[in-house]
Amino acid sequence: MTAGAGGRRTAGAGRTTGAGRTAGAGRTDRGDLEALVAAREIVVCCGPGGVGKTSTAAAIGTMAALRHGGRVLVVTVDPARRLATALGLSGIGNDATVVPPAALAGTGLTFRGQLEVAMLDTKQSWDDLVRRHAPDRRSAEEILANPLYENVAGRFVQSHDYIAAERLYELHLQGDYDLIVVDTPPSRNAIDFLEAPRRMAEFFSSRLLRWLVAPYRVRLVNLASRPFTQVADRILGSAFLADVTEFFLAFQGMYDGFVERAAAVQALLADPRTTFVTVSTLEPAARREAEVLMSELIARGLPLGALVLNKVLPGYLLDPAPAATAERLRADAAGVAATLLAAGPEGLPPDADERLVAGVLNEVAESYLGYRVVARREAEQRARLGALPSVVVSVPYLDQDVHDLASLVRLGEALFT
Ligand SMILES: Nc1ncnc2c1ncn2[C@@H]1O[C@H](COP(=O)(O)OP(=O)(O)OP(=O)(O)O)[C@@H](O)[C@H]1O
Ligand SMILES: [Mg+2]
Secondary structure, three states, X not given: OOHHHHHHHHHHHHHHHHHHHXXXXXXXXXXXXXXXXXXXXXXXXXXXXXXXHHHHXXXXXXXXXXXXXXXXXXXXXXXXXXXXXXXXXXXXEEEEEEOOHHHHOOOOOOOOOEEEEEEOOHHHHHHHHHHHHOOOHHHHHHHXXXXXXXXXXXXXXXXXXXXXXXXXHHHHHHOOOOEEEEEOOOOOOOHHHHHHHHHHHHHHOOHHHHHHHHHHHHHHHOHHHHHHHHHHHHHHOOOHHHHHHHHHHHHHOOHHHHHHHHHHHHHHHHOOOEEEEEEEOOOHHHHHHHHHHHHHHHHOXXXXXXXXXXXXXXXXXXXXXXXXXXXXXHHOHHHHHHHHHHOOOOOOOOOOOHHHHHHHHHHHHHHHHHHHHHHHHHHHHHHHOOOOOOEEEEEEOOOOOOOOHHHHHHHHHHHOO
C-alpha cells in the first residue's frame, strides 16, 4: 500500500496503547466505545433523523484526537452553523480544515493528535467522480456541462447517500488518516445509506440504462427514428430527448468503472477495519427505526460495533426514594411550606409567604414527577431493544446544545465513559 497506509499502521499502534491506558475507566455495561474506536480506521455514525449523529461523530473524532493521537478526520454532512463555526469550518467543501488547538481554550485540554473536519460537498464529489471515470478530459467536461447532469447527480441514485460512502472510500484509499469518522446524511430512512452503493452498481449495470442509450445508437445509424425525436423534443420542450440520450451516451464508457467502484465502496463498509455506530434516542419511533437499522446492518454482514442511546434522562429518576419525596411534596406542598417558614425564613425573599413557597414546591415536585414518567418510558423502550451490539452507551441529555469544542468534549466524555 501507500506510504500513508504505513503511517496509519504506526500511528494506529500508538492509538491502541492510548486507549488501553484509559480503558479501565471507560467501561460501559457491556463494552467500551473508546477501545472500539481505537481499534478501527473508520467509524460510521448512522441512525434516525435528528438523534445526534453529527454531534456524536464530531465528539468521537474530538476524543480520539485528544486521547489517542494520530490524524483524525471527521466528515460531517450538515453540522449546525454554530458547531461548524466552532470547528473552524468556513463552509461546504471537501478539503479538510485543521481544528485549531486554540478551539480547546477553556477546557484545559490539549490534542495529542490532530483533528480535522470536512463538510461533504455532494456536487463537487460527483464532479470528481465523473472526472476520475471519464476516458478523457473532454468527455468529462461534456458530461459536466450537460444540463441533465446536475439533475441526474442530484436525484437518480440517492446520490447524497452514495456520495458520502464514495467520499469515505476515496479518503481511506489516500491513507492520510489514522481514523475517519463519518456522519451520515439525514435520510428519510437510515438504511438508504447502506443500500446506496449496491443501488448505484445496479443502476449502472441495469438494462434500463442500456435501453435508454440504445435508441440514440440506433438513431445515429437509422434516420427513421429522427421524426420521433423531433416530435418528442417539440412536446417535451427544447432538446430534452437529445440531452438525455447524449448524456447517457457520454456516460456509457464509464459504467464499468462506476460498477467496480461501487462494489469497492460496499466492500470497505463491510471491512473489519470499519465499525458502525448506531445512534438513537429512546423515543419510540427512533428506537424502532434504530432497531430495524441494526438488524439490517447485521443481515448485510456490516460490522455493527456500538449503539449510542443519546439524550437519555438520568437513571436516578427511576429511584423510588426521591420519587416518594416528590409525591409527598406534591400532595402537601402547603404543609411543607408552612413547616419551612415556621423553621425560620432565612434564605427566602422577604415577600415569600406560604402560598408562594407552596406554589414553587408544587411546581418542582410536578416537574420531577413529569421527568420520572419520561424516564420510565425510556426504560421501557430500552427494555424492548432486542439483540444488541457488544457496546451500548447511554449519553445524557446535556443542558445545552452541542455547539462548541467544550460541549463536544462533554458529549465525548459521556461516550467514552
Ligand atoms: N446529548 C445531547 N444533549 C443535548 N443536546 C444534544 C445532544 N446530542 C445532540 N444534541 C443537539 O440535538 C440537535 C440535533 O443533533 P445533531 O445535529 O447531531 O443530530 P443529527 O442526527 O445529525 O440530525 P440530522 O438527522 O438532521 O442530521 C443539535 O441541536 C444538537 O446540538
Ligand atoms: Mg446530522
